[in-house]
Amino acid sequence: MVTVFECEDTLDGIFTAVYDAWASRLGHSAVRLQVRGADTMQLFAVYRSVVADGSKAERVARTIQNRMGGETFEKICQAAMAKDADKADAIYRVLVLGLSRGVSERDAKQVIWQLQDPNVCHVFELSRKVGHEAHRYMGFVRFRELENGVLFSEISSEHHVLSLIGDHFANRFPQENFLIWNRGCGDCLVHRADGVWFIVLDPPSELGKAMQLSEKEEEMQRLWKGFCQSISIRERENRALQRQMLPYRFQKWMTEGLVS
């Protein structure tokens, strides 16, 4: 009988489930990890609901960093941000490979490159996808300035990218108040001009309504749209390439995407 550890879809949730599953001493083959709401239920399985626990998650995180190295830790965190039904279990299996008794220190740091293993390959792949999407949003986020000087942006990402781009934008605009509302995942990044940033998981749905744009906002948008058109070389026009590099799902939320 398999015991399924069901956790919430956050880094803390997944790491807590890793901790509980490992500590349950049921044996690695007798446990499965699953994020809540990701999959249909299994017959002939016992379900245990895991409550995210900051201190357990912290211990798991520290162990991964110490034993498996910063590179691996970063990849696992990115994979945990993916929209994927099997990610929690795949991460658990990778940790089993790296943290089991008898694995040498040197091998533990190399586990993430053992791409022959389907679970490692899956985590590696997820991390790559999530990292790629986060990198794209570093460029594709568009702010508009509100009356009160706050910069407001809406995106709709597939994966949970906000925690991955938060540091970048906070460092880039240290003296700005800004919001990035991710409609795709239903969370919102908030940055205050004093340098604090955090993610609100369930932002109020009226967010964005009744917002007045600042006086010069419209003019700036006009200038930018004009620039995007005049910078293109007519003799080289290639809409297919443009769409390939900047798919519609991004354009929809971008200032210049609304023009053409």
Place this chain on the structure above:
Amino acid sequence: MRIAAGQSLYEKLNILSDAAKYDVACTSSGTDRRGSGQGIGNCIAPGICHSFSADGRCISLLKILFTNECVFDCKYCINRASNDVERAAFTPDEVCTLTMEFYRRNYIEGLFLSSGVLRNPAYTMELLTATLYKLRTEHHFEGYIHVKVIPGAPQELVSRIGFLADRVSINLELPTAESLRLLAPHKTRRRILSPMRQVQTLRSENKQELVQYRSAPRFVPAGQSTQMIIGATPENDYQILSVAESLYQKFELKRVFYSAFVQVTEDPLLPALPGGPPLLREHRLYQADWLLRFYQFQADELLSEQHPNFNVFLDPKCDWALSHLEQFPVEVGSADYRTLLRVPGIGPRSAQRIVRARRMGRLDYETLRKMGVVLKRAVYFITCNGRQMYPLRMDEDFILRNLLGSGDHGRPAETVTYRQLSLFDDLQPERVLQAL
């Protein structure tokens, strides 16, 4: 010269971005700089693309000319003195406003500032320097700045602007001195190469300084680049690639850009290109440029006096591999990194993954595919655990036929036994090139 009175900022931006668009470089890579917290902006090493224009090119920087007035009369250039176009000029404050407001909204990664030559090179350079100085000190802008050096600008201005910009570039424009003399009478090879050499020297001195004082100001941290126009003059690919190679080796350039010639002015000295700009040729040169920079190839290996142009139908790496079949197949389980890099369908990333993964266990074709190896191309050139994926002949004609007949993802067609037309022998690539 037409200068409309009272142009709005919108009109100026329109004219001066339109005039700047033939410059290719829009990269924001090469600098890793965290924001200080006191101003606005930072840089990350891989650079960031912020948008893509209708021609599919990346928009990363606010690419503008300071002014499109120009005393030079380069035949290929839309802003040449003798061309009748509407002229405009920004003020330093206007450039700063646009940069800051666009940057705040995350439209751009920074500023790309070039200019026509107003009065003389020194005066123009002075204006550019003043603008950047304002942007860095008054507006505390810490984002990316790429600035053009005007050929003939005095040395002290070059060394000053290098401390304000992340990247500088001086356009080589044309691959040979003769072509330059013909099409750009106001520019000489020496006036282009001497600032390039100066930037190189100052950069290496600055590196020494940074070893001693970590907080010393950084000179052109993202390195310098240049650009050549392709197809306006009769140089072949071999000449162009050799020039690029020597720029990388002797001048330590970060990038050489190739710009397919777009006919924007009429001149008897310019070629007529009824088929539009030579985009495919430009593409092949970029592919070859990648081979020089990331795949440890040399120009001499890819082209020669006897074979001076790239094959239109095959990318340079496949082309090279096909003419060096004696070096294949390569065993992925044991070949060194450098050898793996030479296999079509394997790039630096997948080669690195192969090298690291095979220490942990055996590889198979499915794993290779997941690692990012393009098996459609690689399959002819590799063995895995001593076996080919399918029984395949190491035969040039056979492989060529299958590489060109791409699109079918299954087994290569083995049934065709008669000898098909060879692109190399029956159609000379040069003739095909001309026909395109």
